[in-house]
Amino acid sequence: MKISSVAARRAAALILLIALWESASRLGWLDPFYMPAPSSVARVMMQLFAGGELWTHLGATFAAAFTGLAAGLVLGVGLGFAAALSPVLAELLEPVMVLLNAIPRVILAPLFVIWLGIGLASKVALALVLVSVLMFFAVYNGIREVDQRLVERIRTLGGGRRFLVREVYVPSVTAWVMGNLKVAVGFAFTGAVVGEFVASSRGLGYLLQFAQSTYNAGLTIALIVVIMAFVLLLFALSERLERRLLRWRQT
Amino acid sequence: MLRVRGLTVAFGGPPVLENIDLDVKAGQFTSLIGPSGSGKTSILRAVTALLSPQTGTVDLDVPANDVGFLFQDDALLPWRTARQNVALGLRIRGIAPGPAAEKADRWLSLLGLDGFGDRYPRQLSGGQRKRVAIAQVLVLEPRLLLMDEPFASLDAIVRMRITEELLGWVEREHLTVLLVTHDLEEAISASDVVYVLSQGPSATIRARHEVNIARPRHVLGTRRDPMFAPLLERLWEDLS
Ligand SMILES: Nc1ncnc2c1ncn2[C@@H]1O[C@H](COP(=O)(O)OP(=O)(O)OP(=O)(O)O)[C@@H](O)[C@H]1O
Numbered sequence: 001m002k003i004s005s006v007a008a009r010r011a012a013a014l015i016l017l018i019a020l021w022e023s024a025s026r027l028g029w030l031d032p033f034y035m036p037a038p039s040s041v042a043r044v045m046m047q048l049f050a051g052g053e054l055w056t057h058l059g060a061t062f063a064a065a066f067t068g069l070a071a072g073l074v075l076g077v078g079l080g081f082a083a084a085l086s087p088v089l090a091e092l093l094e095p096v097m098v099l100l101n102a103i104p105r106v107i108l109a110p111l112f113v114i115w116l117g118i119g120l121a122s123k124v125a126l127a128l129v130l131v132s133v134l135m136f137f138a139v140y141n142g143i144r145e146v147d148q149r150l151v152e153r154i155r156t157l158g159g160g161r162r163f164l165v166r167e168v169y170v171p172s173v174t175a176w177v178m179g180n181l182k183v184a185v186g187f188a189f190t191g192a193v194v195g196e197f198v199a200s201s202r203g204l205g206y207l208l209q210f211a212q213s214t215y216n217a218g219l220t221i222a223l224i225v226v227i228m229a230f231v232l233l234l235f236a237l238s239e240r241l242e243r244r245l246l247r248w249r250q251t
Numbered sequence: 252m253l254r255v256r257g258l259t260v261a262f263g264g265p266p267v268l269e270n271i272d273l274d275v276k277a278g279q280f281t282s283l284i285g286p287s288g289s290g291k292t293s294i295l296r297a298v299t300a301l302l303s304p305q306t307g308t309v310d311l312d313v314p315a316n317d318v319g320f321l322f323q324d325d326a327l328l329p330w331r332t333a334r335q336n337v338a339l340g341l342r343i344r345g346i347a348p349g350p351a352a353e354k355a356d357r358w359l360s361l362l363g364l365d366g367f368g369d370r371y372p373r374q375l376s377g378g379q380r381k382r383v384a385i386a387q388v389l390v391l392e393p394r395l396l397l398m399d400e401p402f403a404s405l406d407a408i409v410r411m412r413i414t415e416e417l418l419g420w421v422e423r424e425h426l427t428v429l430l431v432t433h434d435l436e437e438a439i440s441a442s443d444v445v446y447v448l449s450q451g452p453s454a455t456i457r458a459r460h461e462v463n464i465a466r467p468r469h470v471l472g473t474r475r476d477p478m479f480a481p482l483l484e485r486l487w488e489d490l491s
């Protein structure tokens with residue numbers, strides 16, 4: 001009841017904003033070259049979908065984002081676990097990860113294009129770096145901040161390393177990873193789209209780059225809306241997954 | 252069953268506990284009382300090797316797996332159900348999931364938690380969580396049971412009932428218990444021997460009293476015993 005009324009107010013505000021924008025355009029207050037009306041953006045979007053071409057671009061971006069996300073999760077979680085369990089490895093990895101975390105990682109994009117070409121691989125690499133650094137810290141800190149009282153419980157119940165990992169470390173790391181999943185999805189798309197933007201022949205980033213170089217504001221806005229819609233859809237899906245895996249959090 | 256000699260514990264400063272001698276005899280119920288922060292929990296942690304003492308020895312004549320430790324706080328695994336939490340020690344001992352769950356359910360219902368097996372700790376009240384923690388330890392049928400203020404968070408009614416149940420259970424099973432408590436009356440009602448720890452730092456054993464009240468006992472009955480009131484007074488004096 002409460003939540004739905006909040007959602008209703010937000011939807012109303014959004015509709016109002018779009019209506020204002022549309023009327024401002026019709027009244028000639030906005031230059032259509034810079035700020036086309038919502039209705040013409042919608043028309044561009046319809047053409048995009050109807051043309052069928054969009055799907056191959058969407059497919060390319062999704063492929064890069066998901067491959068990067070999956071590989072980044074595996075790599076980040078793996079390295080995080082390894083570093084938390086081996087102090088020597090942590091000594092070596094931590095400064096690298098702190099550095100990678102501190103810089104805007106998208107500056108690596110041109111390098112990946114030079115190394116891996118303008119195909120899928122360079123986009124996957126960028127998404128992977130973005131996601132794996134995030135996940136590394138989630139897991140590494142997650143393990144170090146594991147509730148020591150739970151560790152003691154397992155010990156006094158007679159459990160060794162196997163039970164500690166299974167009953168304490170894996171579940172607390174899962175909580176950390178799931179808590180960061182939405183951010184990771186966002187990062188994966190950032191990596192894929194920025195990678196395409198830098199150099200590619202396919203993908204939403206490529207379309208954006210094309211729209212920008214032809215000064216097509218309508219197409220640019222339409223693409224931004226499309227990307228937002230898909231990322232929001234993925235957010236909703238990861239939220240579902242999070243709620244399922246972290247059922248124990250609900251009271 | 253348990254012999255502590257010359258135990259000194261420090262956390263990088265002056266000793267918290269100094270030269271503690273303490274015996275828990277097989278089949279006896281021993282209580283340890285003392286002011287807050289005097290080092291009662293630290294003694295239990297030294298006994299279970301969660302803490303390594305500066306000096307002194309801890310001799311147990313049962314394997315570590317036969318020692319049950321009920322912690323002061325009831326930190327259950329938040330991502331496991333009540334049943335899974337209770338079954339945990341059984342699973343660690345290699346018992347298959349089916350039988351372990353069955354046994355866990357029996358203990359849950361023994362502690363008045365019928366039908367709560369599928370709840371996660373967050374979905375339980377403080378008293379219910381405490382009872383799950385008790386079941387988690389008792390299900391392993393330990394020969395030596397260490398309890399750190401197990402009833403502190405329970406309301407008077409539940410507390411009385413659980414104490415009574417535990418007392419009956421201890422007497423029936425000839426269980427050896429070391430109970431840490433703030434509650435002097437509880438200590439007298441339940442124990443054969445009461446140790447009093449002095450105010451820290453450098454807390455030591457200030458007194459040792461035997462409680463010669465006949466068993467089987469009932470929590471309320473023991474209070475009417477002629478030994479009860481004088482002993483209570485002695486404990487107050489020891490603590491002040
Ligand atoms: N890990 C630790 N590091 C430093 N000091 C500690 C640590 N654990 C306990 N202490 C200190 O040792 C003293 C004894 O603590 P302990 O927990 O054994 O007391 P207690 O008698 O169980 O108190 P309470 O009745 O409040 O539970 C306290 O002063 C406490 O601050």
Ligand SMILES: [Mg+2]
Pocket residue numbers: 291292293323399
């Ligand atoms: Mg304590």
